Amino acid sequence: MKRFITKKRLLNIASVFFLLALWKILALYFHSAFIIPQPEDTFLTVLQLFTDKDFLVVAGSTVLRGLVGFIISFFLGLVTGIIAGISPGFNAFITPLLVTVRSVPVISLILLALIWFDPGTVPVFIALLTMFPFICTNVSDGIRSVDPGLVEMAVFYKVNKRRIITGVYLPAIVPFIISGASSAMGIGWRAIIIGEVLSQPVYGIGTRMQVAQTFLNVDAVIAWTLIAILISFVFEKMIRWGERKIEKWRVGS
Amino acid sequence: MSLLIRNLNKSFKDVVVLQDFEVTFPEDTITCMLGPSGCGKTTLLNIIGNLIPPDSGELIGFENKMLSYVFQDPRLLPWKTVRGNIEFVLSREMPSDEREKHTEQLIKQVELDGFAGFYPSQLSGGMRQRVSIARAFACPSDIILMDEPLKGLDAGLKKNLINWFLKLWKTDRRTVIFVTHDVDEALLLSDRVIVLSQPPTRILTHMNIDQPAGERDPGSGHLLKIKQELLNAVTIR
Numbered sequence: 001m002k003r004f005i006t007k008k009r010l011l012n013i014a015s016v017f018f019l020l021a022l023w024k025i026l027a028l029y030f031h032s033a034f035i036i037p038q039p040e041d042t043f044l045t046v047l048q049l050f051t052d053k054d055f056l057v058v059a060g061s062t063v064l065r066g067l068v069g070f071i072i073s074f075f076l077g078l079v080t081g082i083i084a085g086i087s088p089g090f091n092a093f094i095t096p097l098l099v100t101v102r103s104v105p106v107i108s109l110i111l112l113a114l115i116w117f118d119p120g121t122v123p124v125f126i127a128l129l130t131m132f133p134f135i136c137t138n139v140s141d142g143i144r145s146v147d148p149g150l151v152e153m154a155v156f157y158k159v160n161k162r163r164i165i166t167g168v169y170l171p172a173i174v175p176f177i178i179s180g181a182s183s184a185m186g187i188g189w190r191a192i193i194i195g196e197v198l199s200q201p202v203y204g205i206g207t208r209m210q211v212a213q214t215f216l217n218v219d220a221v222i223a224w225t226l227i228a229i230l231i232s233f234v235f236e237k238m239i240r241w242g243e244r245k246i247e248k249w250r251v252g253s
Numbered sequence: 254m255s256l257l258i259r260n261l262n263k264s265f266k267d268v269v270v271l272q273d274f275e276v277t278f279p280e281d282t283i284t285c286m287l288g289p290s291g292c293g294k295t296t297l298l299n300i301i302g303n304l305i306p307p308d309s310g311e312l313i314g315f316e317n318k319m320l321s322y323v324f325q326d327p328r329l330l331p332w333k334t335v336r337g338n339i340e341f342v343l344s345r346e347m348p349s350d351e352r353e354k355h356t357e358q359l360i361k362q363v364e365l366d367g368f369a370g371f372y373p374s375q376l377s378g379g380m381r382q383r384v385s386i387a388r389a390f391a392c393p394s395d396i397i398l399m400d401e402p403l404k405g406l407d408a409g410l411k412k413n414l415i416n417w418f419l420k421l422w423k424t425d426r427r428t429v430i431f432v433t434h435d436v437d438e439a440l441l442l443s444d445r446v447i448v449l450s451q452p453p454t455r456i457l458t459h460m461n462i463d464q465p466a467g468e469r470d471p472g473s474g475h476l477l478k479i480k481q482e483l484l485n486a487v488t489i490r
Contacts, residue, residue, distance in 0.1 A: 147328075149324070149326065149328050150328055150330060152304065152328075153322070153324065153328040154341070154342075156302060156304065156320070156322050157321070157322075157341075157342035157388075157392055158344075159341065159342060160345070163341075163345075167330065167333070167341060168330065171330070171332040172332075
């Protein structure tokens with residue numbers, strides 16, 4: 001097992017080096033910082049961005065928007081998902097709405113949001129609409145997958161509804177919630193940054209990318225992209241960490 | 254006092270399972286409903302347990318009675334420990350220290366003291382069923398329904414589970430309605446055995462076992478005679 005993990009890690013590292021090598025080859029081939037900058041120059045730009053006095057505010061604003069969007073989507077998705085999972089009628093009502101929201105191109109949502117909201121709110125709204133369907137669908141799927149025998153047992157013993165939800169349904173749907181949260185976060189960050197590029201709030205990674213693109217500052221565009229990837233990676237790790245903690249609570253170590 | 258079922262009818266689509274079925278269960282005794290698979294034993298138990306409605310019929314004396322159920326599959330919550338699973342069915346109106354004390358006592362009675370903090374996945378099949386039995390006794394019920402709780406367990410484990418069950422039952426007597434297709438289980442556990450036919454279910458015979466449960470020798474001539482009578486009755490279709 002240990003040998004397998006080591007081999008897997010080595011392959012992960014090799015994959016990253018392959019990508020860097022490809023980048024370097026393309027940068028050497030095009031030999032223009034306006035098309036593909038050198039990787040080392042880009043990493044230097046990333047370091048410079050970290051020392052920029054506005055960096056924390058810029059990155060923090062994007063993270064804050066992501067978190068606000070995620071928290072609203074999470075609770076809204078959890079509640080509607082539970083109701084949809086328990087009530088077939090509500091599920092029949094909400095399914096077309098979820099399918100519609102999922103099918104609408106993000107750009108259409110952004111264009112409408114630009115008309116309706118101020119620039120700072122647009123990315124939050126977009127995050128909400130892109131994340132909510134994932135969480136809601138996963139939660140309702142999770143509820144439907146709960147062992148009916150366990151629910152029947154709890155009902156038979158006259159356990160009250162609130163405790164059936166917290167003691168039977170919620171622990172059973174935790175893996176579905178985590179999976180929904182992970183997918184929602186992955187897609188949500190991208191949607192937030194697209195929203196920022198188009199709505200141009202004062203502070204935001206998307207705004208900085210747009211400005212850099214206007215001045216053909218390709219290394220800054222890539223540098224901000226790398227920072228966005230890093231933020232997404234950190235949140236994914238946090239979700240996985242939370243998953244392990246919850247799993248320990250759920251089934252014991 | 255007895256519990257009475259009168260003119261009970263239940264069909265699933267075109268299959269008539271119970272037709273004008275009548276039976277009596279004396280209180281504080283263990284009654285076994287013995288019959289082949291598919292004879293309607295579980296249907297009868299589920300109607301008594303209010304898990305499925307009858308098409309028609311009367312259940313007299315069951316009103317306001319509290320019920321416990323030992324399911325065929327123990328139905329333990331995988332994310333709760335042995336202690337948590339037993340406590341889960343206890344009313345929140347009971348003070349928490351009393352709940353805790355009651356649970357610990359039952360865990361001790363089924364000899365799972367060292368496993369109170371274990372999760373179902375960490376227990377054997379027999380241990381899981383012991384938790385299910387302890388949970389049934391934890392609930393202050395008047396009637397315990399048992400749906401083939403020993404199915405799939407080996408002979409030694411069955412005997413042990415029967416002993417643990419009887420140990421609990423002797424200290425806290427309740428009306429037990431127990432269904433099985435295994436004559437030996439019926440013989441060791443029940444005070445009264447009712448043999449059922451294939452659907453539409455009717456009572457082929459019933460007999461009382463006069464020796465107290467838990468003190469029976471399955472090899473004794475008396476019990477072997479009863480066993481033979483039961484086997485003869487079961488084979489009449």
